[in-house]
Amino acid sequence: MMTVTTAAMVTLILSATIMILATLISKKINEDREKSSPFECGFDPKNSARLPFSSRFFLIAVIFMIFDVEIALLLPMPITMLTSNMKSWLIISSIFLLILIIGLYHEWNQGSLEWSN
Numbered sequence: 001m002m003t004v005t006t007a008a009m010v011t012l013i014l015s016a017t018i019m020i021l022a023t024l025i026s027k028k029i030n031e032d033r034e035k036s037s038p039f040e041c042g043f044d045p046k047n048s049a050r051l052p053f054s055s056r057f058f059l060i061a062v063i064f065m066i067f068d069v070e071i072a073l074l075l076p077m078p079i080t081m082l083t084s085n086m087k088s089w090l091i092i093s094s095i096f097l098l099i100l101i102i103g104l105y106h107e108w109n110q111g112s113l114e115w116s117n
Contacts, residue, residue: 059112060112060113063107063112063113066103067100067104070100073096074096077089077093
């Protein structure tokens with residue numbers, strides 16, 4: 001019967017051997033300039049860093065993040081309904097949803113949800 005120390009040593013040696021074999025087998029000889037360079041949001045990292053950035057893209061990304069966080073806040077609402085006062089839960093949920101709908105209407109009215117004009 002193997003002791004814990006022997007089992008740990010066998011496991012360590014086996015995992016090290018597998019890692020070394022995987023490193024040797026997966027070596028790529030062809031290194032391309034495009035594959036070696038980091039991908040930075042579609043921008044070529046070899047050019048100037050002061051290229052104009054689309055504020056439209058930034059605005060859409062911020063709106064997505066805001067509504068993504070709000071979805072994370074909406075998900076636990078049905079679970080909290082069981083443990084809280086129904087009247088206060090209904091008021092708080094209605095106010096939260098009303099704020100979301102007003103924000104969505106404002107973004108729609110301002111034309112922020114249109115990708116191109």
